[in-house]
Amino acid sequence: MAKSKKEKLYEGKAKIIYSAEDESEVIIKFKDDATAFDGAKKGKIKGKGSVNNKMSCFLFEYLEKYNVPTHFIEQLSDTEMKAKKVEIILVEVVMRNIAAGSLCKRYGFKEGDKIETPILEFFLKDDDLHDPLMNEYHAYALNLATKDELRQISKLAMKINVVLSSFFERRNILLVDFKLEFGRYDGKLILADEISPDTCRFWDAETRKKLDKDRFRQDLGKVEESYKEILERVLS
Ligand SMILES: Nc1ncnc2c1ncn2[C@@H]1O[C@H](COP(=O)(O)OP(=O)(O)OP(=O)(O)O)[C@@H](O)[C@H]1O
Ligand SMILES: [Mg+2]
Structure with missing residues:
Protein backbone atom coordinates (compact mmCIF):
# COMPACT_ATOMS: atom_id res chain seq x y z
CA MET A 1 0.00 0.00 0.00
CA LYS A 85 -13.38 9.22 -8.44
CA VAL A 86 -16.69 8.98 -10.26
CA GLU A 87 -20.32 8.88 -9.37
CA ILE A 88 -21.16 5.42 -10.70
CA ILE A 89 -24.21 5.23 -12.94
CA LEU A 90 -26.24 2.30 -11.62
CA VAL A 91 -26.62 0.69 -15.02
CA GLU A 92 -24.51 -2.33 -15.92
CA VAL A 93 -23.90 -2.28 -19.66
CA VAL A 94 -23.38 -5.64 -21.36
CA MET A 95 -22.28 -6.22 -24.97
CA ARG A 96 -22.57 -9.67 -26.50
CA ASN A 97 -20.96 -11.06 -29.65
CA ILE A 98 -21.41 -14.79 -29.01
CA ALA A 99 -24.17 -16.39 -26.94
CA ALA A 100 -23.23 -17.48 -23.41
CA GLY A 101 -24.44 -17.28 -19.84
CA SER A 102 -27.82 -15.72 -19.08
CA LEU A 103 -28.52 -14.96 -22.75
CA CYS A 104 -28.84 -18.72 -23.40
CA LYS A 105 -31.14 -19.21 -20.42
CA ARG A 106 -33.34 -16.24 -21.28
CA TYR A 107 -33.74 -16.57 -25.03
CA GLY A 108 -32.78 -20.14 -25.88
CA PHE A 109 -29.58 -19.36 -27.77
CA LYS A 110 -27.06 -22.20 -27.71
CA GLU A 111 -23.75 -21.39 -26.08
CA GLY A 112 -21.37 -20.42 -28.88
CA ASP A 113 -24.01 -19.15 -31.31
CA LYS A 114 -22.61 -16.18 -33.23
CA ILE A 115 -24.72 -13.04 -32.80
CA GLU A 116 -24.52 -11.21 -36.11
CA THR A 117 -25.61 -7.84 -34.71
CA PRO A 118 -24.03 -7.49 -31.26
CA ILE A 119 -26.59 -7.29 -28.45
CA LEU A 120 -26.45 -4.34 -26.04
CA GLU A 121 -28.17 -4.97 -22.71
CA PHE A 122 -28.76 -2.86 -19.60
CA PHE A 123 -29.06 -4.30 -16.10
CA LEU A 124 -29.99 -2.43 -12.95
CA LYS A 125 -26.92 -2.41 -10.68
CA ASP A 126 -28.68 -3.50 -7.48
CA ASP A 127 -27.60 -6.69 -5.72
CA ASP A 128 -30.74 -6.77 -3.51
CA LEU A 129 -32.90 -6.86 -6.65
CA HIS A 130 -30.48 -9.35 -8.29
CA ASP A 131 -29.40 -6.96 -11.06
CA PRO A 132 -32.54 -7.28 -13.24
CA LEU A 133 -32.44 -6.80 -17.01
CA MET A 134 -34.01 -3.49 -18.02
CA ASN A 135 -34.37 -1.14 -20.97
CA GLU A 136 -33.68 2.58 -21.32
CA TYR A 137 -37.18 3.54 -20.16
CA HIS A 138 -36.65 1.81 -16.82
CA ALA A 139 -33.43 3.79 -16.49
CA TYR A 140 -35.27 7.08 -17.12
CA ALA A 141 -38.11 6.15 -14.78
CA LEU A 142 -35.61 5.27 -12.04
CA ASN A 143 -33.69 8.50 -12.70
CA LEU A 144 -30.48 6.56 -13.27
CA ALA A 145 -29.33 8.48 -16.32
CA THR A 146 -30.52 11.05 -18.79
CA LYS A 147 -31.43 10.32 -22.36
CA ASP A 148 -28.24 11.99 -23.51
CA GLU A 149 -26.13 9.94 -21.09
CA LEU A 150 -27.67 6.65 -22.23
CA ARG A 151 -27.16 7.63 -25.85
CA GLN A 152 -23.47 8.33 -25.10
CA ILE A 153 -23.17 5.10 -23.10
CA SER A 154 -24.60 3.03 -25.95
CA LYS A 155 -22.34 4.68 -28.51
CA LEU A 156 -19.26 4.20 -26.34
CA ALA A 157 -20.16 0.57 -25.58
CA MET A 158 -20.39 -0.19 -29.30
CA LYS A 159 -17.12 1.58 -30.03
CA ILE A 160 -15.38 -0.26 -27.17
CA ASN A 161 -16.72 -3.52 -28.59
CA VAL A 162 -15.22 -2.83 -32.00
CA VAL A 163 -11.87 -1.70 -30.59
CA LEU A 164 -11.51 -4.56 -28.09
CA SER A 165 -12.87 -7.27 -30.39
CA SER A 166 -10.18 -6.55 -32.96
CA PHE A 167 -7.53 -6.22 -30.22
CA PHE A 168 -8.42 -9.72 -28.98
CA GLU A 169 -8.84 -11.13 -32.49
CA ARG A 170 -5.18 -10.28 -33.17
CA ARG A 171 -4.33 -12.40 -30.14
CA ASN A 172 -6.45 -15.31 -31.38
CA ILE A 173 -9.07 -14.71 -28.70
CA LEU A 174 -12.82 -14.32 -29.09
CA LEU A 175 -14.35 -11.51 -27.05
CA VAL A 176 -17.60 -13.34 -26.31
CA ASP A 177 -19.22 -10.68 -24.12
CA PHE A 178 -18.35 -8.07 -21.48
CA LYS A 179 -19.85 -5.79 -18.82
CA LEU A 180 -19.05 -2.11 -18.47
CA GLU A 181 -19.77 0.50 -15.80
CA PHE A 182 -19.76 4.22 -16.49
CA GLY A 183 -19.54 7.18 -14.12
CA ARG A 184 -19.85 10.94 -13.98
CA TYR A 185 -16.70 12.98 -13.49
CA ASP A 186 -16.43 16.72 -13.84
CA GLY A 187 -19.78 16.84 -15.64
CA LYS A 188 -18.66 14.25 -18.16
CA LEU A 189 -19.35 10.60 -18.73
CA ILE A 190 -16.34 8.25 -18.46
CA LEU A 191 -15.71 4.50 -18.41
CA ALA A 192 -15.01 3.21 -14.89
CA ASP A 193 -14.72 -0.02 -12.88
CA GLU A 194 -12.68 -2.81 -14.52
CA ILE A 195 -12.16 -4.77 -17.73
CA SER A 196 -10.94 -8.20 -16.72
CA PRO A 197 -11.61 -11.95 -16.87
CA ASP A 198 -14.16 -11.31 -14.08
CA THR A 199 -16.20 -9.02 -16.32
CA CYS A 200 -15.55 -10.40 -19.82
CA ARG A 201 -15.81 -13.81 -21.47
CA PHE A 202 -12.71 -14.77 -23.44
CA TRP A 203 -12.41 -17.94 -25.54
CA ASP A 204 -9.40 -19.18 -27.42
CA ALA A 205 -10.40 -18.73 -31.07
CA GLU A 206 -9.16 -22.16 -32.17
CA THR A 207 -9.98 -24.46 -29.26
CA ARG A 208 -12.76 -22.32 -27.68
CA LYS A 209 -11.06 -22.93 -24.33
CA LYS A 210 -12.53 -20.56 -21.72
CA LEU A 211 -10.08 -18.08 -20.24
CA ASP A 212 -12.31 -16.17 -17.81
CA LYS A 213 -14.44 -16.44 -14.67
CA ASP A 214 -16.56 -19.21 -16.21
CA ARG A 215 -13.71 -21.55 -15.22
CA PHE A 216 -14.57 -20.68 -11.59
CA ARG A 217 -18.37 -20.58 -12.11
CA GLN A 218 -18.42 -23.96 -13.85
CA ASP A 219 -15.59 -25.64 -11.86
CA LEU A 220 -13.57 -26.20 -15.02
CA GLY A 221 -10.22 -26.32 -13.20
CA LYS A 222 -7.00 -24.46 -14.05
CA VAL A 223 -8.63 -21.22 -12.88
CA GLU A 224 -5.47 -19.40 -11.74
CA GLU A 225 -3.56 -20.63 -14.78
CA SER A 226 -6.24 -19.35 -17.14
CA TYR A 227 -6.27 -15.88 -15.57
CA LYS A 228 -2.47 -15.78 -15.98
CA GLU A 229 -2.68 -17.04 -19.58
CA ILE A 230 -5.20 -14.43 -20.71
CA LEU A 231 -3.15 -11.62 -19.09
CA GLU A 232 0.00 -12.83 -20.85
CA ARG A 233 -1.81 -12.94 -24.18
CA VAL A 234 -3.14 -9.41 -23.64
CA LEU A 235 0.29 -8.03 -22.76
CA SER A 236 2.10 -9.90 -25.58
N1 LIG B 1 -13.55 5.25 -10.44
C1 LIG B 1 -14.44 4.85 -9.54
N2 LIG B 1 -14.91 5.72 -8.60
C2 LIG B 1 -15.81 5.31 -7.68
N3 LIG B 1 -16.32 4.06 -7.60
C3 LIG B 1 -15.90 3.16 -8.51
C4 LIG B 1 -14.95 3.51 -9.52
N4 LIG B 1 -14.74 2.40 -10.28
C5 LIG B 1 -15.51 1.43 -9.78
N5 LIG B 1 -16.22 1.86 -8.71
C6 LIG B 1 -17.15 1.09 -7.86
O1 LIG B 1 -16.41 0.40 -6.89
C7 LIG B 1 -17.22 -0.61 -6.29
C8 LIG B 1 -16.38 -1.78 -5.87
O2 LIG B 1 -16.10 -2.64 -6.92
P1 LIG B 1 -16.51 -4.17 -6.82
O3 LIG B 1 -16.34 -4.75 -8.17
O4 LIG B 1 -15.82 -4.83 -5.69
O5 LIG B 1 -18.05 -4.05 -6.44
P2 LIG B 1 -19.16 -5.17 -6.63
O6 LIG B 1 -19.19 -5.98 -5.42
O7 LIG B 1 -18.99 -5.83 -7.95
O8 LIG B 1 -20.44 -4.28 -6.77
P3 LIG B 1 -21.24 -3.45 -5.73
O9 LIG B 1 -20.56 -3.55 -4.39
O10 LIG B 1 -21.24 -2.08 -6.28
O11 LIG B 1 -22.58 -4.11 -5.76
C9 LIG B 1 -18.33 -0.88 -7.30
O12 LIG B 1 -19.55 -0.40 -6.75
C10 LIG B 1 -17.92 -0.04 -8.51
O13 LIG B 1 -19.04 0.43 -9.22
MG1 LIG C 1 -17.86 -5.41 -9.54
Whole structure:
Protein backbone atom coordinates (compact mmCIF):
# COMPACT_ATOMS: atom_id res chain seq x y z
CA MET A 1 0.00 0.00 0.00
CA ALA A 2 1.35 3.35 -1.02
CA LYS A 3 0.19 6.13 1.36
CA SER A 4 -0.68 5.87 5.06
CA LYS A 5 -3.64 8.22 5.46
CA LYS A 6 -5.83 6.60 2.87
CA GLU A 7 -9.18 5.53 4.22
CA LYS A 8 -11.46 2.82 2.99
CA LEU A 9 -14.47 4.38 1.26
CA TYR A 10 -16.20 1.23 0.06
CA GLU A 11 -15.56 -2.48 -0.10
CA GLY A 12 -17.24 -4.48 -2.85
CA LYS A 13 -16.99 -8.14 -3.73
CA ALA A 14 -13.92 -7.82 -5.92
CA LYS A 15 -12.34 -4.47 -5.06
CA ILE A 16 -11.76 -2.00 -2.24
CA ILE A 17 -12.03 1.72 -2.95
CA TYR A 18 -9.71 3.98 -0.89
CA SER A 19 -9.49 7.74 -0.74
CA ALA A 20 -6.44 9.27 -2.42
CA GLU A 21 -4.51 12.41 -1.48
CA ASP A 22 -6.38 14.29 -4.16
CA GLU A 23 -10.08 14.27 -3.31
CA SER A 24 -11.08 13.85 -6.92
CA GLU A 25 -9.20 10.55 -7.12
CA VAL A 26 -9.43 7.09 -5.60
CA ILE A 27 -7.15 4.10 -5.15
CA ILE A 28 -8.72 0.86 -6.31
CA LYS A 29 -7.35 -2.32 -4.75
CA PHE A 30 -8.20 -5.53 -6.61
CA LYS A 31 -8.85 -8.57 -4.40
CA ASP A 32 -8.46 -12.32 -5.00
CA ASP A 33 -12.03 -12.91 -3.75
CA ALA A 34 -14.40 -14.38 -6.31
CA THR A 35 -18.18 -14.67 -6.26
CA ALA A 36 -20.65 -16.08 -8.77
CA PHE A 37 -24.35 -16.81 -9.18
CA ASP A 38 -25.53 -13.71 -7.35
CA GLY A 39 -23.09 -14.30 -4.48
CA ALA A 40 -24.21 -17.89 -3.88
CA LYS A 41 -20.78 -19.25 -4.80
CA LYS A 42 -17.76 -17.78 -3.04
CA GLY A 43 -14.07 -18.48 -3.28
CA LYS A 44 -10.61 -17.12 -3.89
CA ILE A 45 -8.60 -17.15 -7.08
CA LYS A 46 -4.93 -16.75 -6.20
CA GLY A 47 -3.35 -13.94 -8.22
CA LYS A 48 -6.68 -12.70 -9.61
CA GLY A 49 -6.33 -9.24 -8.05
CA SER A 50 -3.03 -8.73 -9.79
CA VAL A 51 -4.28 -10.07 -13.16
CA ASN A 52 -7.45 -7.96 -13.07
CA ASN A 53 -5.60 -4.80 -12.07
CA LYS A 54 -2.90 -5.22 -14.73
CA MET A 55 -5.37 -6.09 -17.49
CA SER A 56 -7.68 -3.21 -16.55
CA CYS A 57 -4.81 -0.71 -16.48
CA PHE A 58 -3.56 -1.91 -19.86
CA LEU A 59 -6.97 -1.92 -21.56
CA PHE A 60 -8.05 1.45 -20.15
CA GLU A 61 -4.83 2.97 -21.43
CA TYR A 62 -5.36 1.25 -24.77
CA LEU A 63 -8.93 2.56 -25.05
CA GLU A 64 -7.77 6.11 -24.22
CA LYS A 65 -5.68 5.96 -27.41
CA TYR A 66 -8.95 5.47 -29.29
CA ASN A 67 -10.46 8.50 -27.52
CA VAL A 68 -12.56 6.50 -25.09
CA PRO A 69 -12.54 8.54 -21.84
CA THR A 70 -11.77 6.33 -18.80
CA HIS A 71 -11.18 6.74 -15.07
CA PHE A 72 -7.65 5.34 -15.35
CA ILE A 73 -4.81 7.52 -14.03
CA GLU A 74 -1.93 5.15 -13.27
CA GLN A 75 -0.99 1.70 -12.05
CA LEU A 76 0.31 1.99 -8.45
CA SER A 77 1.29 -1.60 -7.71
CA ASP A 78 0.49 -5.17 -8.79
CA THR A 79 -3.00 -4.92 -7.32
CA GLU A 80 -3.69 -1.17 -7.13
CA MET A 81 -4.71 1.49 -9.61
CA LYS A 82 -5.19 5.22 -9.20
CA ALA A 83 -8.39 6.40 -10.85
CA LYS A 84 -10.69 9.38 -11.11
CA LYS A 85 -13.38 9.22 -8.44
CA VAL A 86 -16.69 8.98 -10.26
CA GLU A 87 -20.32 8.88 -9.37
CA ILE A 88 -21.16 5.42 -10.70
CA ILE A 89 -24.21 5.23 -12.94
CA LEU A 90 -26.24 2.30 -11.62
CA VAL A 91 -26.62 0.69 -15.02
CA GLU A 92 -24.51 -2.33 -15.92
CA VAL A 93 -23.90 -2.28 -19.66
CA VAL A 94 -23.38 -5.64 -21.36
CA MET A 95 -22.28 -6.22 -24.97
CA ARG A 96 -22.57 -9.67 -26.50
CA ASN A 97 -20.96 -11.06 -29.65
CA ILE A 98 -21.41 -14.79 -29.01
CA ALA A 99 -24.17 -16.39 -26.94
CA ALA A 100 -23.23 -17.48 -23.41
CA GLY A 101 -24.44 -17.28 -19.84
CA SER A 102 -27.82 -15.72 -19.08
CA LEU A 103 -28.52 -14.96 -22.75
CA CYS A 104 -28.84 -18.72 -23.40
CA LYS A 105 -31.14 -19.21 -20.42
CA ARG A 106 -33.34 -16.24 -21.28
CA TYR A 107 -33.74 -16.57 -25.03
CA GLY A 108 -32.78 -20.14 -25.88
CA PHE A 109 -29.58 -19.36 -27.77
CA LYS A 110 -27.06 -22.20 -27.71
CA GLU A 111 -23.75 -21.39 -26.08
CA GLY A 112 -21.37 -20.42 -28.88
CA ASP A 113 -24.01 -19.15 -31.31
CA LYS A 114 -22.61 -16.18 -33.23
CA ILE A 115 -24.72 -13.04 -32.80
CA GLU A 116 -24.52 -11.21 -36.11
CA THR A 117 -25.61 -7.84 -34.71
CA PRO A 118 -24.03 -7.49 -31.26
CA ILE A 119 -26.59 -7.29 -28.45
CA LEU A 120 -26.45 -4.34 -26.04
CA GLU A 121 -28.17 -4.97 -22.71
CA PHE A 122 -28.76 -2.86 -19.60
CA PHE A 123 -29.06 -4.30 -16.10
CA LEU A 124 -29.99 -2.43 -12.95
CA LYS A 125 -26.92 -2.41 -10.68
CA ASP A 126 -28.68 -3.50 -7.48
CA ASP A 127 -27.60 -6.69 -5.72
CA ASP A 128 -30.74 -6.77 -3.51
CA LEU A 129 -32.90 -6.86 -6.65
CA HIS A 130 -30.48 -9.35 -8.29
CA ASP A 131 -29.40 -6.96 -11.06
CA PRO A 132 -32.54 -7.28 -13.24
CA LEU A 133 -32.44 -6.80 -17.01
CA MET A 134 -34.01 -3.49 -18.02
CA ASN A 135 -34.37 -1.14 -20.97
CA GLU A 136 -33.68 2.58 -21.32
CA TYR A 137 -37.18 3.54 -20.16
CA HIS A 138 -36.65 1.81 -16.82
CA ALA A 139 -33.43 3.79 -16.49
CA TYR A 140 -35.27 7.08 -17.12
CA ALA A 141 -38.11 6.15 -14.78
CA LEU A 142 -35.61 5.27 -12.04
CA ASN A 143 -33.69 8.50 -12.70
CA LEU A 144 -30.48 6.56 -13.27
CA ALA A 145 -29.33 8.48 -16.32
CA THR A 146 -30.52 11.05 -18.79
CA LYS A 147 -31.43 10.32 -22.36
CA ASP A 148 -28.24 11.99 -23.51
CA GLU A 149 -26.13 9.94 -21.09
CA LEU A 150 -27.67 6.65 -22.23
CA ARG A 151 -27.16 7.63 -25.85
CA GLN A 152 -23.47 8.33 -25.10
CA ILE A 153 -23.17 5.10 -23.10
CA SER A 154 -24.60 3.03 -25.95
CA LYS A 155 -22.34 4.68 -28.51
CA LEU A 156 -19.26 4.20 -26.34
CA ALA A 157 -20.16 0.57 -25.58
CA MET A 158 -20.39 -0.19 -29.30
CA LYS A 159 -17.12 1.58 -30.03
CA ILE A 160 -15.38 -0.26 -27.17
CA ASN A 161 -16.72 -3.52 -28.59
CA VAL A 162 -15.22 -2.83 -32.00
CA VAL A 163 -11.87 -1.70 -30.59
CA LEU A 164 -11.51 -4.56 -28.09
CA SER A 165 -12.87 -7.27 -30.39
CA SER A 166 -10.18 -6.55 -32.96
CA PHE A 167 -7.53 -6.22 -30.22
CA PHE A 168 -8.42 -9.72 -28.98
CA GLU A 169 -8.84 -11.13 -32.49
CA ARG A 170 -5.18 -10.28 -33.17
CA ARG A 171 -4.33 -12.40 -30.14
CA ASN A 172 -6.45 -15.31 -31.38
CA ILE A 173 -9.07 -14.71 -28.70
CA LEU A 174 -12.82 -14.32 -29.09
CA LEU A 175 -14.35 -11.51 -27.05
CA VAL A 176 -17.60 -13.34 -26.31
CA ASP A 177 -19.22 -10.68 -24.12
CA PHE A 178 -18.35 -8.07 -21.48
CA LYS A 179 -19.85 -5.79 -18.82
CA LEU A 180 -19.05 -2.11 -18.47
CA GLU A 181 -19.77 0.50 -15.80
CA PHE A 182 -19.76 4.22 -16.49
CA GLY A 183 -19.54 7.18 -14.12
CA ARG A 184 -19.85 10.94 -13.98
CA TYR A 185 -16.70 12.98 -13.49
CA ASP A 186 -16.43 16.72 -13.84
CA GLY A 187 -19.78 16.84 -15.64
CA LYS A 188 -18.66 14.25 -18.16
CA LEU A 189 -19.35 10.60 -18.73
CA ILE A 190 -16.34 8.25 -18.46
CA LEU A 191 -15.71 4.50 -18.41
CA ALA A 192 -15.01 3.21 -14.89
CA ASP A 193 -14.72 -0.02 -12.88
CA GLU A 194 -12.68 -2.81 -14.52
CA ILE A 195 -12.16 -4.77 -17.73
CA SER A 196 -10.94 -8.20 -16.72
CA PRO A 197 -11.61 -11.95 -16.87
CA ASP A 198 -14.16 -11.31 -14.08
CA THR A 199 -16.20 -9.02 -16.32
CA CYS A 200 -15.55 -10.40 -19.82
CA ARG A 201 -15.81 -13.81 -21.47
CA PHE A 202 -12.71 -14.77 -23.44
CA TRP A 203 -12.41 -17.94 -25.54
CA ASP A 204 -9.40 -19.18 -27.42
CA ALA A 205 -10.40 -18.73 -31.07
CA GLU A 206 -9.16 -22.16 -32.17
CA THR A 207 -9.98 -24.46 -29.26
CA ARG A 208 -12.76 -22.32 -27.68
CA LYS A 209 -11.06 -22.93 -24.33
CA LYS A 210 -12.53 -20.56 -21.72
CA LEU A 211 -10.08 -18.08 -20.24
CA ASP A 212 -12.31 -16.17 -17.81
CA LYS A 213 -14.44 -16.44 -14.67
CA ASP A 214 -16.56 -19.21 -16.21
CA ARG A 215 -13.71 -21.55 -15.22
CA PHE A 216 -14.57 -20.68 -11.59
CA ARG A 217 -18.37 -20.58 -12.11
CA GLN A 218 -18.42 -23.96 -13.85
CA ASP A 219 -15.59 -25.64 -11.86
CA LEU A 220 -13.57 -26.20 -15.02
CA GLY A 221 -10.22 -26.32 -13.20
CA LYS A 222 -7.00 -24.46 -14.05
CA VAL A 223 -8.63 -21.22 -12.88
CA GLU A 224 -5.47 -19.40 -11.74
CA GLU A 225 -3.56 -20.63 -14.78
CA SER A 226 -6.24 -19.35 -17.14
CA TYR A 227 -6.27 -15.88 -15.57
CA LYS A 228 -2.47 -15.78 -15.98
CA GLU A 229 -2.68 -17.04 -19.58
CA ILE A 230 -5.20 -14.43 -20.71
CA LEU A 231 -3.15 -11.62 -19.09
CA GLU A 232 0.00 -12.83 -20.85
CA ARG A 233 -1.81 -12.94 -24.18
CA VAL A 234 -3.14 -9.41 -23.64
CA LEU A 235 0.29 -8.03 -22.76
CA SER A 236 2.10 -9.90 -25.58
N1 LIG B 1 -13.55 5.25 -10.44
C1 LIG B 1 -14.44 4.85 -9.54
N2 LIG B 1 -14.91 5.72 -8.60
C2 LIG B 1 -15.81 5.31 -7.68
N3 LIG B 1 -16.32 4.06 -7.60
C3 LIG B 1 -15.90 3.16 -8.51
C4 LIG B 1 -14.95 3.51 -9.52
N4 LIG B 1 -14.74 2.40 -10.28
C5 LIG B 1 -15.51 1.43 -9.78
N5 LIG B 1 -16.22 1.86 -8.71
C6 LIG B 1 -17.15 1.09 -7.86
O1 LIG B 1 -16.41 0.40 -6.89
C7 LIG B 1 -17.22 -0.61 -6.29
C8 LIG B 1 -16.38 -1.78 -5.87
O2 LIG B 1 -16.10 -2.64 -6.92
P1 LIG B 1 -16.51 -4.17 -6.82
O3 LIG B 1 -16.34 -4.75 -8.17
O4 LIG B 1 -15.82 -4.83 -5.69
O5 LIG B 1 -18.05 -4.05 -6.44
P2 LIG B 1 -19.16 -5.17 -6.63
O6 LIG B 1 -19.19 -5.98 -5.42
O7 LIG B 1 -18.99 -5.83 -7.95
O8 LIG B 1 -20.44 -4.28 -6.77
P3 LIG B 1 -21.24 -3.45 -5.73
O9 LIG B 1 -20.56 -3.55 -4.39
O10 LIG B 1 -21.24 -2.08 -6.28
O11 LIG B 1 -22.58 -4.11 -5.76
C9 LIG B 1 -18.33 -0.88 -7.30
O12 LIG B 1 -19.55 -0.40 -6.75
C10 LIG B 1 -17.92 -0.04 -8.51
O13 LIG B 1 -19.04 0.43 -9.22
MG1 LIG C 1 -17.86 -5.41 -9.54
